[in-house]
Amino acid sequence: MLQRIRTRYAPSPTGRMHVGNLRTALYAYLIAKHEDGDFLLRIEDTDQERQVEGAVEIINRTLEKTGLLWDEGPDKDGGVGPYVQSERVTAGIYMDYAKKLIEKGEAYYCFCTKERLESLRQTLTVDGETKEITIYDKHCLHLPKEEIEANLAAGKPFVVRQNTPNEGTTTFTDVLYGDITVPNAELDDMILLKSDGFPTYNFANVVDDHLMGISHVVRGNEYLSSAPKYTRLYHAFGWEEPVYVHCPLITDEHKKKLSKRSGHSSYEDLVEQGFVDEAIVNYVALLGWSPEDNEEIFSLEELVKKFDYHKINKSPAVFDMTKLRWLNSEYIKRLSDEKYYERALPEVRKVISKPLDLKKIADLMKTRIEVFPDIAEPIRFFEELPEYGVDLYTHKKMKTDTAVSLEILRDLLPRLERQEDYSLEGLKEYLSAYITETGRKTGQVLWPLRIAVSGLANTPGGAYEIMEILGKEESLARIRQGIAKLEAAG
């Protein structure tokens, strides 16, 4: 294959990128980069009503954060901006191409009013759901030339429609799905150019993919049913078709296509929920594809090396938050201190206002969380000793109960008051000496100690770690409280 691979990600700027879009962008990027090809970004903003303020920036930022950097585009602000379709509309590109099609008889002007179109609409009820379908009747295809001219001259609003024959079939080839053939009669005369002069996605997409030399068109499987119409467009122009890669859908647990409208998480939502960029990209890559070596954790660079689009699955994949969380925990464990603190410390500060060693507290949580917000709850006891019942002091396996605990804490208190070194090592050394000296079991001594300083049966870290962080004064205060509590309980 001598042809250079060129792919593109072509989103419409309507808000945050949801996971399905991110996966499409990722696959398009990987297909190109695996062969050292080009990856472009093209903003498809041909629907003026759906424009969302700042959406292009969100797309740019998301692509940058995930490392899916595009290779070319018009100069903009000293850098390489993405291609933007609305800017190309002004250049008259789409109008010119639409006219070429009209000349060839492959498209035609349509002056039908909304009302007339409305009358063509059929409603249909399936499984209790009401759906509306409209099949255009080619009314304007048969308009006399004079009438068309007159309408145009009168400035009557028009639309340009694709002229699809009612006979024959159209076949296109997808690398994953093979040849797909549909009867032309099934293909509606879709609108190419809207009455506001803007092209529809269907048209702009084909024209731009050709003009930009896109070799592999990567898009979601929901486009499979309109693909034959695009094929007809390519044929009508006499252009060579690109290679199609229709990616399987990503669905929710109910097998429904992920969409913003249904409230499914976008990439940015996930970041806000405490996920790591690389983990999200990694996980999403795995939905619909797996490497030959069966590895599951890899960087974008490794992905580029391993990715083979011929191995993309055909069946839809359910987005499994549980597995993403696991993968995220793996990424968190591998994070450098710097990167870990950057996101962990803010979470620690949410619950700790005392002048404690926040980094040490964060360290305690590194292997215990799946997402960053998991940090807050388990460390709250550092800030304030929670209310607890003396029954916590009873632990069969540790061979301890309230009586034993009271005895040990009373025994330990004066010693710990004399102890100056509250570092982890100091405490460890001192207390293990006490343990051997008294012949008690380690757990038997440490259990009541942890209960006293934390008020909890389960804590991140053990008694040593907690006491080190709390420091001598607070540790002793809590131990005295524990003793008082035990004495009061009798």
Next chain:
RNA sequence: GGCCCCAUGGUCAAGCGGUUAAGACAUCGCCCUUUCACGGCGGUAACUCGGGUUCGAUUCCCGAUGGGGUCACCA
């Protein structure tokens, strides 16, 4: 409803005519351990159904069933 696509454990996912049907997440149990977690070890759990083709089908073909997608002056 028309058209199109899909079908291996709960989820992701190997497999591409002959396998004890991998692996990961989840789940369960054990070990490690002062708790929790990490880590280690092990268990439960799958080829939608019916016809073919074949010496032999999870694998190929057809059909059924199930699920999904799509049918806009949205992309």
